[in-house]
Amino acid sequence: MGIPSVTIRAWETRYGVIKPARTESGHRLYSEQDIEDILWLKDQTEDKGMSISQAAKLLIHRKERRDNIQFGVVVHQQTYDEISDRLYDALCNFQSEQANKVLDFGLSMFQHEELFTNVLTLVMQRVGEEWKMGKRTIAQEHFVTQFVMQRLSQFFRIFPIDPSLPKAISMCPSGEYQQVGLMLFSLFLRKKGLEVFYLGVDMPIDQVEEMISSHKVRLICISSNSPQSANQVFNSVRDLHQRIPKLKFVLIGNGFSECPADLECWKISEVLDDWRIWYRREVHV
Numbered sequence: 001m002g003i004p005s006v007t008i009r010a011w012e013t014r015y016g017v018i019k020p021a022r023t024e025s026g027h028r029l030y031s032e033q034d035i036e037d038i039l040w041l042k043d044q045t046e047d048k049g050m051s052i053s054q055a056a057k058l059l060i061h062r063k064e065r066r067d068n069i070q071f072g073v074v075v076h077q078q079t080y081d082e083i084s085d086r087l088y089d090a091l092c093n094f095q096s097e098q099a100n101k102v103l104d105f106g107l108s109m110f111q112h113e114e115l116f117t118n119v120l121t122l123v124m125q126r127v128g129e130e131w132k133m134g135k136r137t138i139a140q141e142h143f144v145t146q147f148v149m150q151r152l153s154q155f156f157r158i159f160p161i162d163p164s165l166p167k168a169i170s171m172c173p174s175g176e177y178q179q180v181g182l183m184l185f186s187l188f189l190r191k192k193g194l195e196v197f198y199l200g201v202d203m204p205i206d207q208v209e210e211m212i213s214s215h216k217v218r219l220i221c222i223s224s225n226s227p228q229s230a231n232q233v234f235n236s237v238r239d240l241h242q243r244i245p246k247l248k249f250v251l252i253g254n255g256f257s258e259c260p261a262d263l264e265c266w267k268i269s270e271v272l273d274d275w276r277i278w279y280r281r282e283v284h285v
Helices: 005-015 032-047 052-070 077-092 096-109 112-132 138-157 180-192 209-214 227-243 261-266 272-282
Strands: 167-171 196-200 217-223 248-252
Touching (some): 005 052, 096 112, 096 138, 112 138, 112 272, 138 180, 180 196, 180 248, 180 272, 209 227
Parallel strands (some): 217 248
C-alpha cells in the first residue's frame, strides 16, 4: 500500500481506527475492510491535505455508519437524494470546489460503491435527460460528465493489485461514448485487486487481440447503452472466444438487453449485488 508499517501501527494505537485481528504468535491480520480503511486514510492525508486526526474522526463516523447498516438500521434514500441534489446544483453552476466538498462529505459517510451507485450515476442520468429536454446546456452536460469521470478515475490508483488474479480490459465499442457504467464496474474489479486496462470509449474490439496475448488478459468488459453499438459486439465476442477459449467476457449496459441466447451467459446487470454474485462465481473460485 506504500505506507510504512510503523505509520499503520501508529494509526491503530493512537487513534483506534484500525483493529486488526491477531494470530496466536501476535502477528496482525488485516481484513479487506481494514485495507480499504487504511487506503482511505492515506488518500485523505496525502492527497487532500487533511490531518490524520481529522481523517481518523471522519473514518470513525464512516465505521459507525457501516455498523448501523450491518445491524439493520436503514439509510434513508433521502440522504442520498440530498447529496445528489447538492452536488448537481453545484456542478450545474460550475462550482467545482463546492461540488468536491459535497462529494467528499458523502464519501465520509458511505462506502464509495454505495455513493457512486446512489449519487453519481443518478447525477449523470439527470443531466443527460435534462440536456435532451433543453433544460441544460451542452457546456453544463460536459462539465458534469468530466467532473464525475475525473473523480471516479482517481480511485484507480488507490487500490492495490493482486498479481494472482486475472487481468482485465474495459472498453466501450465503436460508436459508444457513455462510459460511467463501465468505469463503475472497472472500479469494482480494481477494488477486488484485478489489474484493469481501461481503454475508454469508441474502441474497436478487433484491435485488442494483440494486447490480450501480450498482457495475458483473461477478462474483457464491454459496456454499451445503445443497441446499434451492441450489435457489432456479438460477432467479435464469438470470434475472440473461439480463438482464445480461456477468455471470459462481461457485457454490461442497456444496449445488451436483447442479447443472443449463446451470449446470454456473459451478460450482467448494473446492480452492485449482482456484480458481487458474478465475482464469486466467475473470479473468486
